[in-house]
Amino acid sequence: DQQVKQNSPSLSVQEGRISILNCDYTNSMFDYFLWYKKYPAEGPTFLISISSIKDKNEDGRFTVFLNKSAKHLSLHIVPSQPGDSAVYFCAASGGYSSASKIIFGSGTRLSIRP
Amino acid sequence: NAGVTQTPKFQVLKTGQSMTLQCAQDMNHEYMSWYRQDPGMGLRLIHYSVGAGITDQGEVPNGYNVSRSTTEDFPLRLLSAAPSQTSVYFCASTIGGGASEQYFGPGTRLTVT
Numbered sequence: 001d002q003q004v005k006q007n008s009p010s011l012s013v014q015e016g017r018i019s020i021l022n023c024d025y026t027n028s029m030f031d032y033f034l035w036y037k038k039y040p041a042e043g044p045t046f047l048i049s050i051s052s053i054k055d056k057n058e059d060g061r062f063t064v065f066l067n068k069s070a071k072h073l074s075l076h077i078v079p080s081q082p083g084d085s086a087v088y089f090c091a092a093s094g095g096y097s098s099a100s101k102i103i104f105g106s107g108t109r110l111s112i113r114p
Numbered sequence: 115n116a117g118v119t120q121t122p123k124f125q126v127l128k129t130g131q132s133m134t135l136q137c138a139q140d141m142n143h144e145y146m147s148w149y150r151q152d153p154g155m156g157l158r159l160i161h162y163s164v165g166a167g168i169t170d171q172g173e174v175p176n177g178y179n180v181s182r183s184t185t186e187d188f189p190l191r192l193l194s195a196a197p198s199q200t201s202v203y204f205c206a207s208t209i210g211g212g213a214s215e216q217y218f219g220p221g222t223r224l225t226v227t
Binding site: 004006009032036041042043044045046051068080089091093098101102104105106107 | 159
């Protein structure tokens with residue numbers, strides 16, 4: 001049973017428009033959520049995170065929204081740029097008490113078209 | 115800083131062979147983890163360590179062993195390779211627990227025939 005789900009395997013967005021990547025989770029014990037970006041033949045790199053005590057976190061072009069009642073989070077990228085083309089993983093953890101146990105979603109491949 | 119390094123980058127094994135995937139980090143991170151990435155499955159945790167001498171199992175530990183004798187190194191051993199272990203393996207380290215960003219190595223692509 002997947003505890004973290006990214007139901008869209010792929011997404012294509014025009015350059016300059018908004019990209020919205022979605023993630024759902026089932027475990028209400030998760031209290032910290034992270035997004036990672038992955039280019040081909042490289043390891044994932046951290047993008048942005050959010051604690052469950054917040055409903056929004058913004059870093060430049062990237063904003064993550066958390067809806068705890070719906071167990072849903074989303075990553076907004078505005079404006080989308082060609083370098084944003086990558087696979088995006090959503091991840092969830094139980095916070096510091098859970099050591100390094102982080103559960104990842106299956107990823108969404110984002111393609112930015114000219 | 116080199117960050118997290120992994121060797122080898124590519125490896126082909128025959129069924130039943132054993133090997134060790136190496137991982138090292140120079141950031142003095144206490145926490146280290148091994149993941150495997152398979153198509154449509156995302157990243158799944160194999161084993162992790164919260165410090166030298168301490169390891170624990172993740173979601174998919176069967177067929178793999180780990181040890182952590184130093185803060186810097188966290189090798190992953192495949193005891194008897196099987197085709198189901200064909201995957202891309204990533205090592206990661208972090209300064210804290212689940213709330214901290216992880217730093218990933220470049221990965222090892224393993225094929226078991």
